[in-house]
Amino acid sequence: MASTRAGPNLSRIAASLGVSVATVSNALSGKGRVSAELVERIRATAAALGYVPSQAGRALRTGRSGVLGLVLPDISNPLFPQIAQAVEYAASVAGYGILIADSRGDIGMQTEAINRLVERGVDGMVIVPRRGTRIADAGCPVAVIDTPSTPGNTVSADHWQGGREIATHLRDLGHRKILLIGASSTSNVQNDRIGGFKSALDATIKTEVLWIEKLEEQNGPGCLLGLADKARQGFTAFAALSDLHALRALTELQRAGIAVPDSATVTGFDDLIWSAVVTPALTTMRMDMETIAEIAIAALVNAIENGGPIEKGGPGEAAADEPLPGSRLVTAEKSRVPMQLVVRQSSGPGPARTNLSAENS
Amino acid sequence: MASTRAGPNLSRIAASLGVSVATVSNALSGKGRVSAELVERIRATAAALGYVPSQAGRALRTGRSGVLGLVLPDISNPLFPQIAQAVEYAASVAGYGILIADSRGDIGMQTEAINRLVERGVDGMVIVPRRGTRIADAGCPVAVIDTPSTPGNTVSADHWQGGREIATHLRDLGHRKILLIGASSTSNVQNDRIGGFKSALDATIKTEVLWIEKLEEQNGPGCLLGLADKARQGFTAFAALSDLHALRALTELQRAGIAVPDSATVTGFDDLIWSAVVTPALTTMRMDMETIAEIAIAALVNAIENGGPIEKGGPGEAAADEPLPGSRLVTAEKSRVPMQLVVRQSSGPGPARTNLSAENS
DNA sequence: AGGCGTTGATTAAACGATTAATCAATCTTT
DNA sequence: AAAGATTGATTAATCGTTTAATCAACGCCT
Numbered sequence: 001m002a003s004t005r006a007g008p009n010l011s012r013i014a015a016s017l018g019v020s021v022a023t024v025s026n027a028l029s030g031k032g033r034v035s036a037e038l039v040e041r042i043r044a045t046a047a048a049l050g051y052v053p054s055q056a057g058r059a060l061r062t063g064r065s066g067v068l069g070l071v072l073p074d075i076s077n078p079l080f081p082q083i084a085q086a087v088e089y090a091a092s093v094a095g096y097g098i099l100i101a102d103s104r105g106d107i108g109m110q111t112e113a114i115n116r117l118v119e120r121g122v123d124g125m126v127i128v129p130r131r132g133t134r135i136a137d138a139g140c141p142v143a144v145i146d147t148p149s150t151p152g153n154t155v156s157a158d159h160w161q162g163g164r165e166i167a168t169h170l171r172d173l174g175h176r177k178i179l180l181i182g183a184s185s186t187s188n189v190q191n192d193r194i195g196g197f198k199s200a201l202d203a204t205i206k207t208e209v210l211w212i213e214k215l216e217e218q219n220g221p222g223c224l225l226g227l228a229d230k231a232r233q234g235f236t237a238f239a240a241l242s243d244l245h246a247l248r249a250l251t252e253l254q255r256a257g258i259a260v261p262d263s264a265t266v267t268g269f270d271d272l273i274w275s276a277v278v279t280p281a282l283t284t285m286r287m288d289m290e291t292i293a294e295i296a297i298a299a300l301v302n303a304i305e306n307g308g309p310i311e312k313g314g315p316g317e318a319a320a321d322e323p324l325p326g327s328r329l330v331t332a333e334k335s336r337v338p339m340q341l342v343v344r345q346s347s348g349p350g351p352a353r354t355n356l357s358a359e360n361s
Numbered sequence: 362m363a364s365t366r367a368g369p370n371l372s373r374i375a376a377s378l379g380v381s382v383a384t385v386s387n388a389l390s391g392k393g394r395v396s397a398e399l400v401e402r403i404r405a406t407a408a409a410l411g412y413v414p415s416q417a418g419r420a421l422r423t424g425r426s427g428v429l430g431l432v433l434p435d436i437s438n439p440l441f442p443q444i445a446q447a448v449e450y451a452a453s454v455a456g457y458g459i460l461i462a463d464s465r466g467d468i469g470m471q472t473e474a475i476n477r478l479v480e481r482g483v484d485g486m487v488i489v490p491r492r493g494t495r496i497a498d499a500g501c502p503v504a505v506i507d508t509p510s511t512p513g514n515t516v517s518a519d520h521w522q523g524g525r526e527i528a529t530h531l532r533d534l535g536h537r538k539i540l541l542i543g544a545s546s547t548s549n550v551q552n553d554r555i556g557g558f559k560s561a562l563d564a565t566i567k568t569e570v571l572w573i574e575k576l577e578e579q580n581g582p583g584c585l586l587g588l589a590d591k592a593r594q595g596f597t598a599f600a601a602l603s604d605l606h607a608l609r610a611l612t613e614l615q616r617a618g619i620a621v622p623d624s625a626t627v628t629g630f631d632d633l634i635w636s637a638v639v640t641p642a643l644t645t646m647r648m649d650m651e652t653i654a655e656i657a658i659a660a661l662v663n664a665i666e667n668g669g670p671i672e673k674g675g676p677g678e679a680a681a682d683e684p685l686p687g688s689r690l691v692t693a694e695k696s697r698v699p700m701q702l703v704v705r706q707s708s709g710p711g712p713a714r715t716n717l718s719a720e721n722s
Numbered sequence: 723a724g725g726c727g728t729t730g731a732t733t734a735a736a737c738g739a740t741t742a743a744t745c746a747a748t749c750t751t752t
Numbered sequence: 753a754a755a756g757a758t759t760g761a762t763t764a765a766t767c768g769t770t771t772a773a774t775c776a777a778c779g780c781c782t
Contacts, residue, residue, distance in 0.1 A: 009767090019732090020733080021732095021768085021769080022732065022733080023730085023732075025769065025770060025771085029770085031770090032731090033729065034730070035730065052479065054482065054768050054769070056421040056426065056767080057421055057768030058770075059416075059420075060736090060767090060768075060770095061737055061769045061770045061771080062737085065417065067460070070461075075442045076442045081441070081442040081445075082437050084445075085435075085437045088436075088461055088463050092477065097477070097478075098461050099428070099460055099461075100431075100460075100461045102445070102450070104450065116453065116458070118413065119413050120428070120458050222637045222638045244638070247608070247639060248638045248640070250612065251639040251641075254612065254615035255641060273437060274439075277582075277583045278609060278613075279612040279613040279616040279617075280612075280616060281583055370738060370739085372738080380761080380762090381761075381762050382738090383739095386740060387761090393740095394761065417738070418767095420767090421737090421738080421740095421766090422766070423740065423741095
């Protein structure tokens with residue numbers, strides 16, 4: 001078979017300089033023994049010929065593909081593209097490419113997706129799991145980005161602290177009756193956000209949780225959440241556990257003639273792209289995706305290149321959740337990244353603060 | 362160097378069966394000359410040992426990595442994750458992996474991203490360009506997904522037809538004064554949508570275009586679009602060129618006390634995830650991303666595996682736009698995929714239809 | 723002068739899979 | 753029976769890069 005390479009290989013450079021292939025390789029990699037003068041000549045020739053190393057040759061020899069897998073539950077869900085973007089960037093900075101594996105909301109497909117990555121020979125994987133995700137013995141290091149309460153989680157936003165922050169914000173605004181709006185009680189992320197929320201409030205503040213998935217099972221997809229009724233029942237704040245739910249609450253309230261934030265405050269989580277442009281702009285919690293991705297990729301690359309800290313997942317680890325068995329899970333020194341409150345126009349004073357102002361004047 | 366492979370290789374299977382490595386390879390690939398009985402034995406042994414072919418070995422010998430690149434302008438922009446998802450799925454069905462390259466809204470970075478993919482030895486690329494994207498001589502087949510008016514476009518939604526459809530919908534609803542809301546006049550996609558829109562209307566219907574980027578340059582990011590004023594000027598329909606802009610229009614009108622769709626109709630494009638859940642649910646145009654991705658991947662794979670139809674891009678091609686020089690652009694038989702109108706609650710009757718009803722009764 | 727250490731290169735082999743060419747045995751045709 | 757064709761396997765080489773081991777030449781120290 002004639003060479004299928006479009007560009008030059010090492011032997012072409014070696015031939016044109018009258019040196020060995022190994023010398024060219026050593027010169028370009030800065031290893032081995034090559035005089036400084038010859039290094040310069042080799043590098044100049046390589047540049048002039050437009051030499052691009054063969055990843056296949058390199059991978060075969062070194063046992064490393066230079067590629068990481070990214071496993072996502074559903075990239076069309078608005079939260080995950082941010083993760084993909086941050087992870088891809090951090091990986092490229094570290095010299096790795098990202099092979100994407102999306103399971104389109106189907107958990108069973110995540111195992112398939114993981115296996116496909118294994119077959120591709122990825123050096124490691126970043127997995128954003130969903131309830132039920134099972135990580136086969138990937139045979140490579142794995143970083144998990146979910147929430148700190150997930151067993152084997154490598155690094156993630158501190159969803160609990162995020163919940164506390166938004167709750168504190170609403171408490172300080174004077175809200176005493178708050179409806180939390182979430183997707184599903186089976187999600188670790190959502191439960192941690194709620195847990196943190198409630199931990200910041202005392203018994204004088206009443207909270208209730210509305211699970212959208214449950215409601216849609218009864219009333220069909222896209223059904224009204226019944227927020228106008230909740231407002232009439234005295235709820236003055238609607239704390240959604242994601243911006244998507246917040247958007248839904250906002251438009252439903254406004255459509256019902258309930259002015260936001262005058263008569264009802266709406267908050268979200270995740271600071272999605274449209275949060276700043278809707279009217280009123282949305283108050284939300286922001287995740288530092290860049291830092292999360294950097295930490296995850298750094299831990300993964302460390303495990304790949306230096307055999308860094310790895311936690312062997314398996315039965316007997318944490319108990320509360322389905323364990324992720326037989327994995328080579330990487331750990332990071334810093335595994336919780338604080339969320340940041342972004343106050344915009346959708347949050348306004350509640351009755352307790354309005355009353356307080358009246359008493360002071 | 363000892364083998365770094367976690368699993369067995371062909372020679373392990375060959376040794377355990379007392380046959381040659383070439384026989385094992387032939388049996389597993391269905392090529393060459395191997396008796397049916399021996400094929401079965403080899404396959405059973407491979408399965409029992411958990412054999413996974415080495416992509417590196419295969420790529421080196423065949424000159425093919427089995428990986429395609431996907432170049433996106435900004436995956437965190439709500440439109441592009443759909444594309445990524447559809448492309449990844451179509452590629453995996455065709456047996457290819459997708460290496461993602463995102464330029465985070467920075468056009469200069471797209472060239473870098475493309476070069477990184479070249480270095481990775483991808484077999485081909487799918488590129489979603491932005492104004493100014495330059496495709497270096499990638500040395501591999503390239504499929505472009507933008508809009509039919511983009512030179513070198515492989516396949517895309519028929520944005521013109523989409524514009525016609527939404528315009529017809531609004532015309533039939535009785536709207537005679539329509540504000541179009543777009544991002545930037547430099548986008549081929551947006552201009553085709555507007556072109557189609559206007560082509561469906563005659564002189565009795567007045568349209569105006571509001572460019573958000575221009576407005577934000579003057580008034581800052583996230584500024585109000587001034588839609589309440591437009592409504593007072595008699596505009597009864599707000600036809601946004603994307604769902605993101607439609608969402609912005611919807612919330613701004615609602616906040617200003619202008620009921621949607623009672624007093625103002627709002628439509629979008631792209632049928633993003635939240636279009637069906639906001640109140641009122643959004644009328645929009647839907648792209649058949651699955652079909653687009655299938656066509657693009659099929660054309661690309663055909664070019665890779667069979668040397669199928671390739672259009673050599675370069676100067677002298679189409680003139681209207683910046684040409685994409687030196688590319689190996691693939692073509693597809695069907696390059697326009699119709700968009701589909703999705704009517705939901707955000708669109709309602711306009712004055713001409715209300716008047717017509719009054720005359721009839 | 724002889725021995726040892728260092729330098730700068732090359733040789734040889736490895737990694738794993740694929741594939742064209744070759745060969746021995748068997749079958750079919752003349 | 754001899755020649756030609758077919759079958760089912762193996763041999764040999766390739767792809768491109770990396771890397772351990774080796775070697776010749778030179779410099780330094782005793």
